Amino acid sequence: MALYLVTGAAGFIGSALVHALLQRGDQVRGLDNFETGRRENIQEVASRIDFREADLLDFQAVQSACQGVDYVLHQAAIPSVPKSIADPARSNRVNVEGTVNVLIAARDAGIKRVVYAASSSAYGDTPTLPKREDMTPLPLSPYAVAKLTGEMYMRVFYGVYGLPTVSLRYFNIFGPRQDPTSQYSAVLAKFITLMLKGERPTIYGDGEQSRDFNYIDNAVAANLLAATAPEADVAGQTFNIATGHRFDLNQTVELLRPLTDYTGDVEYAPERVGDIKHSLADISRAQQKLKYQPLVGFEEGLRRTVEWYRMSEAAKQKELTASR
Numbered sequence: 001m002a003l004y005l006v007t008g009a010a011g012f013i014g015s016a017l018v019h020a021l022l023q024r025g026d027q028v029r030g031l032d033n034f035e036t037g038r039r040e041n042i043q044e045v046a047s048r049i050d051f052r053e054a055d056l057l058d059f060q061a062v063q064s065a066c067q068g069v070d071y072v073l074h075q076a077a078i079p080s081v082p083k084s085i086a087d088p089a090r091s092n093r094v095n096v097e098g099t100v101n102v103l104i105a106a107r108d109a110g111i112k113r114v115v116y117a118a119s120s121s122a123y124g125d126t127p128t129l130p131k132r133e134d135m136t137p138l139p140l141s142p143y144a145v146a147k148l149t150g151e152m153y154m155r156v157f158y159g160v161y162g163l164p165t166v167s168l169r170y171f172n173i174f175g176p177r178q179d180p181t182s183q184y185s186a187v188l189a190k191f192i193t194l195m196l197k198g199e200r201p202t203i204y205g206d207g208e209q210s211r212d213f214n215y216i217d218n219a220v221a222a223n224l225l226a227a228t229a230p231e232a233d234v235a236g237q238t239f240n241i242a243t244g245h246r247f248d249l250n251q252t253v254e255l256l257r258p259l260t261d262y263t264g265d266v267e268y269a270p271e272r273v274g275d276i277k278h279s280l281a282d283i284s285r286a287q288q289k290l291k292y293q294p295l296v297g298f299e300e301g302l303r304r305t306v307e308w309y310r311m312s313e314a315a316k317q318k319e320l321t322a323s324r
Helices: 012-023 043-048 059-066 081-086 088-109 142-161 187-196 216-228 249-260 284-290 298-323
Strands: 003-007 027-032 050-053 071-074 113-119 165-170 202-204 237-241 267-269
Touching: 003 012, 012 027, 012 043, 012 216, 027 059, 050 059, 059 088, 071 088, 071 216, 081 088, 081 142, 088 113, 088 142, 113 142, 113 216, 142 165, 142 237, 165 216, 187 249, 187 298, 202 249, 216 237, 216 284, 237 284, 249 298
Parallel strands: 003 027, 003 071, 027 050, 071 113, 113 165, 165 237, 202 267
Antiparallel strands: none
C-alpha cells in the first residue's frame, strides 16, 4: 500500500485522484489552500485522508507533507489564463515557485516519483495539428509560460538530482466536480450548468475553435500509470494526455442540447486574449511508454458529466427544502 501526496487535493483533478486512490486501497495525504479548491470535493472522504491546509509557497508545510510519501501527484496551481494575464506575478509565484518548493521537498524526502500536471497551453497557437511533444513550445499567456517552466524544472531535477519526474500535458479536461461558478472556469462546466437551467451559454469567438476534450477518468488513469511506469521509459519526460480527437464549440453545444433539454440560443462574444484556436493531441508517446489509453470518449463523458451536475443540483435543492 503506497502513500500518495496529492497537491491541490480539493481541486477538480486533485479530488478525482484522491477518490480514485482511496478506491483502489492506497493511502492519501492531501495539500490545498482552498484558493481554487472546494471543501465539498473531499468532504465525503475527509476522514480517510491526511489532509493539510497549506500553501505551496510555505516551504516548511510542503516539506512536512512530503515526509514518508512514496509518490507526489502535483496538481496544485492557479489554473487560469485570464487570471495570469491580470496578475502575472501571482501566477508565476504559485505555478513556478510553488512547483520548485515541491521538487526540493520531494528530492530531500527521497520521493520515488513526482508526476506533474503540465498544460497543452505550452504549444500555443501553432497551426500544426496534432500537437506532438517534440514541437517547439510557443506559449501565449503567463499561465502557459509558468506551466512550461514547471516542465523544465521537472526535467532538470531528474537530470541533476536524480529525482524521477513525469510531466503530463493535459488537454481540456472536464467532468464531475469542475467548478462552474468562477468567471475563469472551464467552458464545458459553464455550458452544462447554464443549459440545464435553461440559460444562454456564451461562446467567445465564432465557435469554430476546437478542443481535444478529455474526460477526467482518462487523466486520473494517466497519473496512476505515470507514477509507476518503468523509470527508464518515462523519467524526465513529457506526455500528451488527451483523446486524439477534437470537437469545436458549436458542435459541443449541439451535442449538449438533447442531454440538457436546452432549446434556446447561444450568445457569441469577442475572442479572449490568450485563447488558442485549435487543439488536438498526438497521444502515441503516452500510449507506447505509459500504456495510456482513453477510457471514456467525449460523448460518453458529456453524458456522465451532465448526469452528475443534474444529480448534484437535485441534491442541493433537496437539502434546501429540508432546511426550511
